[in-house]
Amino acid sequence: xxxxxxxxxxxxxxxxxxxxxxxxxxxxxxxxxxxxxxxxxxxxxxxxxxxxxxxxxxxxxxxxxxxxxxxxxxxxxxxxxxxxxxxxxxxxxxxxxxxxxxxxxxxxxxxxxxxxxxxxxxxxxxxxxxxxxxxxxxx
Numbered sequence: 001x002x003x004x005x006x007x008x009x010x011x012x013x014x015x016x017x018x019x020x021x022x023x024x025x026x027x028x029x030x031x032x033x034x035x036x037x038x039x040x041x042x043x044x045x046x047x048x049x050x051x052x053x054x055x056x057x058x059x060x061x062x063x064x065x066x067x068x069x070x071x072x073x074x075x076x077x078x079x080x081x082x083x084x085x086x087x088x089x090x091x092x093x094x095x096x097x098x099x100x101x102x103x104x105x106x107x108x109x110x111x112x113x114x115x116x117x118x119x120x121x122x123x124x125x126x127x128x129x130x131x132x133x134x135x136x137x138x139x
Contacts, residue, residue, distance in 0.1 A: 018128070025123055029053050030050060039112045047106060060121070068129075073136075100114065
């Protein structure tokens with residue numbers, strides 16, 4: 001449809017740092033997932049497959065950026081607010097994994113698979129938080 005006149009603006013990853021963070025985090029989470037499989041997690045455990053964890057990684061980075069953005073723009077003391085919200089968010093992210101372990105509602109869960117999911121949450125925070133701080137510095 002080259003002659004129709006429709007143009008699509010595509011930002012490069014460098015122009016959208018959270019997108020770059022999501023991409024980098026997905027790469028690191030791939031290594032975490034493969035490591036978990038090497039340590040006994042089932043390759044059939046869907047949360048450790050690329051399409052599943054890549055989607056959830058991107059959602060996590062986006063949700064984290066949204067929360068960071070709200071805290072920086074609306075909180076009277078954003079630094080203090082983030083010092084509470086970030087660790088609380090990481091702690092709360094453990095709950096679904098613990099529920100998964102207790103109920104096995106996703107087939108083929110194992111301890112190594114659960115540990116990998118928890119590590120993936122830490123990876124998202126470790127990669128994305130410095131990006132958020134650079135894009136929207138805390139005042």
